[in-house]
Amino acid sequence: MGLLKLSETYTENSNDKVEQILKGAMQEFLVHGYAGTSMDRVAASGGVSKATVYSHFQDKKGLFKALVERLAKERFQSVFGTKKLEGEPKKVLQELAVKALNEMFHDDEYMAFMRVLIGESGRFPEIAQFCVESLIKPVIDTLHDYFLSHKELNISDPEATARIFVGSLVHFVMTQKIMHGSDVLPMESHRLTDTLTDLVISY
Amino acid sequence: MGLLKLSETYTENSNDKVEQILKGAMQEFLVHGYAGTSMDRVAASGGVSKATVYSHFQDKKGLFKALVERLAKERFQSVFGTKKLEGEPKKVLQELAVKALNEMFHDDEYMAFMRVLIGESGRFPEIAQFCVESLIKPVIDTLHDYFLSHKELNISDPEATARIFVGSLVHFVMTQKIMHGSDVLPMESHRLTDTLTDLVISY
DNA sequence: GTCTATATGGCGATAGAC
């Protein structure tokens, strides 16, 4: 137990530095993108030296991959919510859509994350694929399951319908906020969520 | 007329260089992104010297903006098609969806363009907004008009429905190809286009 | 483990010949 505690203290200190580095890396990579970020600024932003960064991560690519995987697993898992859906369809779908839009709209880091992820998806295909699997797939699956358990909705292709639901919401955030289109292509969120819900439940 | 022709020949040669530069810039920027692209490689890829690039464009930002605006106006205008829609709804919507998906799926440059555009949308907000206006808005408007002229579809909010239609298609390309999700989240295109069409015309 | 200092190369942008 004493030995274990010693070992814990050991890795705790080391993990503190790792946390600082990842925190600094997040600030820099999310704002400036992969190529636009320098390891000098990552180190400075994390309050450590550059050599310390390289002692914990193999190189710039390794740090970037570690950061994105961590963000996908821990930080942005909850944007849509992934718990099993239950209740009356109109209410459930409406609330899901409204909540998802609100979460995305008010989370600047989430939008910055999407920008970087998509922007780098050509050079880091494995990371992009991992994020589809860990961020988008669970949401599609959750909605798919819900549609399957509500046959009264008369949905011919529950999985495709789930994609339409999620895709419409994500693309709305894309045009309005990420691409700064709210002035040039304005629309109130409730019109999208209302129409989307009506489309799906109009049996 | 002789003078005019002389002047034309003059600007023709100059425009040839500009075309070469823009062609090189497209290859580099679309593959490596803004920060990942060097002016040396742009010049080399265009077959001109770096000084020639700077004689025609103010700086790297200016070249990038000019390139993206040009691509938005001339190269990627036609992906969805923007001519007035006419005909029986089921057929029109089905064909529109299938054609749009095919165009996007088979145009690697279009996908690279989307990656760069979204990736740089935080640092070049005006460019992103311009592309929403010149690329997405016309498609939404065209579909909006079509829904307005087909009251028998009983669409409560034609504009929101147009967004759902377009957003679902774009997001599908996003997950399947841009984010390399086709292996981890597979789905045949016709399931999306069929379901999307059915959702909209199920009056 | 963490630091300072540095090696090495590529970057954006320009000067000056032609």
Next chain:
DNA sequence: GTCTATCGCCATATAGAC
């Protein structure tokens, strides 16, 4: 108008002291 050559700076990554 276009080129070659170059300036000054900042990038990634590492060596060596503590």
